[in-house]
Amino acid sequence: MDFELTDDQKRIRRAAREFAEGELGDAIAPYDERQTFPHEIVKKLGPLGFLGVLVPDEYGGAGLDYVSYALIVEELCRGDASVGITMWAHNSLCTNHITVFGSEAQKRRYLPRLASGDVLGAWGLTEAGSGSDAAALRTRAEWRDGEWVLNGSKAFITNASVGGLAVVLARTDPEQRSRSISAFILERGTPGFRAGQPYRKLGLHASDTAELILEDARVPAAGLLGERGMGFVHALQVLEGGRIAMAAMGVGIAEAALGQSVKYMNQRTAFGRTLAEFNGLQGMIAEVAAEVEVARLLTLRAAYLKDTGRPARHAAAMAKLFASETAMKAASKAVQIHGGAGYITEFPVERIFRDAKLTEIGEGTSEIQRLVIAREILQLS
Ligand SMILES: Cc1cc2nc3c(=O)[nH]c(=O)nc-3n(C[C@H](O)[C@H](O)[C@H](O)COP(=O)(O)OP(=O)(O)OC[C@H]3O[C@@H](n4cnc5c(N)ncnc54)[C@H](O)[C@@H]3O)c2cc1C
Structure with missing residues (x-):
C-alpha cells in the first residue's frame, strides 16, 4: 500500500495552499461580515485551473484526478469555506454533470467558459418540498411547440444568483418517479428563469445561496442534458463525486479549526502557563488531530476508488459522514479552547464554527449518509 502522493499531486496541493494562505483567511472576514460575494477573489481561481479541475484539457480544463481535486478543496476550505463551497458547487455539480453526461456539442459550448471562470455554474436539484427525498421534486418540464417549458423552483442553490449557467432537474413524465426526471442546461438571461434574493444564512456568508425560479422558462431541445428520463440516475452519480469533495471540505474546515486552536494555545496564558501546557486541552487537540487524519484518509481513499473506476458510493458516504462530523467537532473544540474569545467575531474560529x-x-445530511452506508452493509435495496 502506497500512501505517497505523486509529485504532481504535491505540486497542486502546494499551489492551492499558497493561494489559500495569500488570498483567503483574514481577507475573507469583511465579505463574511457584510455577507457579500468575493467576486475579485473567486475570479482568480480560473487561471489556476481550480474552476475546471475535472474537465479534460481538450475543453480547457485542468484534467486532474479526484485525489488532486480533494487536495485542492481541502486547502481552499482550510483558507475559507465560502470560497471552498463556491468552487465545489461549480466543479462537482454543474461542471461535472456536463463533463460526464453532456453531448459533444454541449461540452464544446459550455466547458471552456466554465473552466476558465468566465461563468460560474449552479446545480439545482433541491426544492422547498424535496431535499433528502430528492426524487419527489415537482418542477415540471413540458415539451411544447418544439421546446421545453420549465415551471417550478429550486431551493438553497449555491451560486444561484452569481452563476451564468445552471443545470436544473425537472420532471418530464408526471406518471413515474425517478425515471421521469431529466436534466436541463439553462443560461442566465433565459426569459422566465431567474434567481431569488440570496438567503441570509448561519454560516458561509461569503457564498451565494438563493432560489432558482422557473416561470415558463423556455429551453431548446439542445438544452436537454443526457437522455430524457435519466436525469435523476445521473444526478446520483454526480452526487457521489460531490460527496468526496464535500468530505474534503470537512477535512479543510477541521484543519483550519485545529490550526487556530494550536496557535491560540501557544499564545494564551493562564495560571502562569500557556494553554498548551494543560493536559485537558492537550487531550482535545490530540483527539481532534487523530480524527482529522482519519477523515483525510477516508476522503483520499474514496477519491482513489473513484479515480480507479471502482465503486465509490459507500466509501464516499463514509468519508462525507466522518469528515463533516469531524469538522463540526474540531470547530466546537476550537471555540471551547478560545474561551470567550472564541465567541466573538474578532477570532476566526467563530466563523469556522x-x-x-x-x-x-x-x-x-449525516442521517442520509448513515442510511446509504447501512443499506449497503445490510444489503437492502
Ligand atoms: C448552504 C446550502 C447550500 C446548498 N447548495 C445546494 C445546491 O447547490 N444544489 C442543491 O440542489 N441543493 C443544495 N442544498 C440543499 C441541500 O442539499 C439540502 O438542504 C439537504 O439535502 C437536506 O435537504 P432538506 O434541507 O430538504 O432537509 P430534509 O430532507 O427536510 O431533512 C430534514 C431532517 O430530516 C432528516 N431526514 C430526512 N429523511 C430522512 C430519512 N430517510 N432518515 C433519517 N432522517 C431523515 C434529515 O437528515 C434532516 O435532519 C444546499 C443547502 C444549503 C443549506
Missing part, C-alpha cells in the same frame, strides 16, 4: 455546520447538511 458557523461554516462547519453546512457540511453535515449539504450533499445529503
Whole structure:
C-alpha cells in the first residue's frame, strides 16, 4: 500500500495552499461580515485551473484526478469555506454533470467558459418540498411547440444568483418517479428563469445561496442534458463525486479549526502557563488531530476508488459522514479552547464554527449518509 502522493499531486496541493494562505483567511472576514460575494477573489481561481479541475484539457480544463481535486478543496476550505463551497458547487455539480453526461456539442459550448471562470455554474436539484427525498421534486418540464417549458423552483442553490449557467432537474413524465426526471442546461438571461434574493444564512456568508425560479422558462431541445428520463440516475452519480469533495471540505474546515486552536494555545496564558501546557486541552487537540487524519484518509481513499473506476458510493458516504462530523467537532473544540474569545467575531474560529455546520447538511445530511452506508452493509435495496 502506497500512501505517497505523486509529485504532481504535491505540486497542486502546494499551489492551492499558497493561494489559500495569500488570498483567503483574514481577507475573507469583511465579505463574511457584510455577507457579500468575493467576486475579485473567486475570479482568480480560473487561471489556476481550480474552476475546471475535472474537465479534460481538450475543453480547457485542468484534467486532474479526484485525489488532486480533494487536495485542492481541502486547502481552499482550510483558507475559507465560502470560497471552498463556491468552487465545489461549480466543479462537482454543474461542471461535472456536463463533463460526464453532456453531448459533444454541449461540452464544446459550455466547458471552456466554465473552466476558465468566465461563468460560474449552479446545480439545482433541491426544492422547498424535496431535499433528502430528492426524487419527489415537482418542477415540471413540458415539451411544447418544439421546446421545453420549465415551471417550478429550486431551493438553497449555491451560486444561484452569481452563476451564468445552471443545470436544473425537472420532471418530464408526471406518471413515474425517478425515471421521469431529466436534466436541463439553462443560461442566465433565459426569459422566465431567474434567481431569488440570496438567503441570509448561519454560516458561509461569503457564498451565494438563493432560489432558482422557473416561470415558463423556455429551453431548446439542445438544452436537454443526457437522455430524457435519466436525469435523476445521473444526478446520483454526480452526487457521489460531490460527496468526496464535500468530505474534503470537512477535512479543510477541521484543519483550519485545529490550526487556530494550536496557535491560540501557544499564545494564551493562564495560571502562569500557556494553554498548551494543560493536559485537558492537550487531550482535545490530540483527539481532534487523530480524527482529522482519519477523515483525510477516508476522503483520499474514496477519491482513489473513484479515480480507479471502482465503486465509490459507500466509501464516499463514509468519508462525507466522518469528515463533516469531524469538522463540526474540531470547530466546537476550537471555540471551547478560545474561551470567550472564541465567541466573538474578532477570532476566526467563530466563523469556522458557523461554516462547519453546512457540511453535515449539504450533499445529503449525516442521517442520509448513515442510511446509504447501512443499506449497503445490510444489503437492502
Ligand atoms: C448552504 C446550502 C447550500 C446548498 N447548495 C445546494 C445546491 O447547490 N444544489 C442543491 O440542489 N441543493 C443544495 N442544498 C440543499 C441541500 O442539499 C439540502 O438542504 C439537504 O439535502 C437536506 O435537504 P432538506 O434541507 O430538504 O432537509 P430534509 O430532507 O427536510 O431533512 C430534514 C431532517 O430530516 C432528516 N431526514 C430526512 N429523511 C430522512 C430519512 N430517510 N432518515 C433519517 N432522517 C431523515 C434529515 O437528515 C434532516 O435532519 C444546499 C443547502 C444549503 C443549506
